[in-house]
């Protein structure tokens with residue numbers, strides 16, 4: 001019997017998350033780790049406890065959904081496993097430096113299949129949060145491990161240059177087409193209502209986009225910083241203002257690509 005275990009590991013990650021999920025897939029003969037958390041001793045300790053608890057073989061392969069510091073560098077703690085690391089070509093350089101000295105990297109592409117403990121796993125390239133974000137779909141269980149494309153609480157952070165809002169929304173539309181029983185997010189608990197959750201995220205993004213267009217129409221021209229102030233008012237902590245502004249910029253880039261907004265110097269205008 002193949003097990004799929006969500007392993008939340010403590011990480012100092014972006015608010016409101018306090019843990020990053022790793023996933024163990026396999027049985028006592030073969031297993032795969034998806035994402036490896038921070039480069040902290042706790043990563044290895046928690047993972048090895050789980051392998052023992054569930055009677056799983058030590059993973060010989062680690063799939064990294066993307067290169068971010070709360071997902072990739074934990075590989076360094078797992079050198080003793082002598083793992084092969086799977087990732088997408090767009091993440092390769094960043095992952096190489098995040099996990100060095102581990103250097104056994106194999107690239108995966110959209111549509112690739114892996115077989116772990118006799119179970120087929122389908123690789124989906126879903127850019128948006130980062131350019132080379134990988135998702136792993138398990139058809140026999142209708143489970144999607146979505147990396148940071150989906151987080152259990154709220155919405156994923158999308159910011160330039162590596163984040164792309166247009167690609168992100170396209171990815172969500174694509175993931176929605178899969179038969180899904182639940183989603184394993186990058187942060188937080190299993191998402192047991194996958195379609196409602198994806199729709200919630202899409203709706204949130206489109207509402208924000210409409211709000212930006214409305215504000216640009218009212219004020220004629222605005223900088224990204226002014227837009228961020230108008231949208232978030234005093235609802236966010238000053239320490240995450242920059243992160244919020246980059247989300248707004250990601251929306252603006254999408255609107256420019258769609259010829260709905262133009263930019264002159266640092267000011268944005270609506271196109272009528």
Ligand SMILES: [Zn+2]
Pocket residue numbers: 066068071129148
């Ligand atoms: Zn991330």
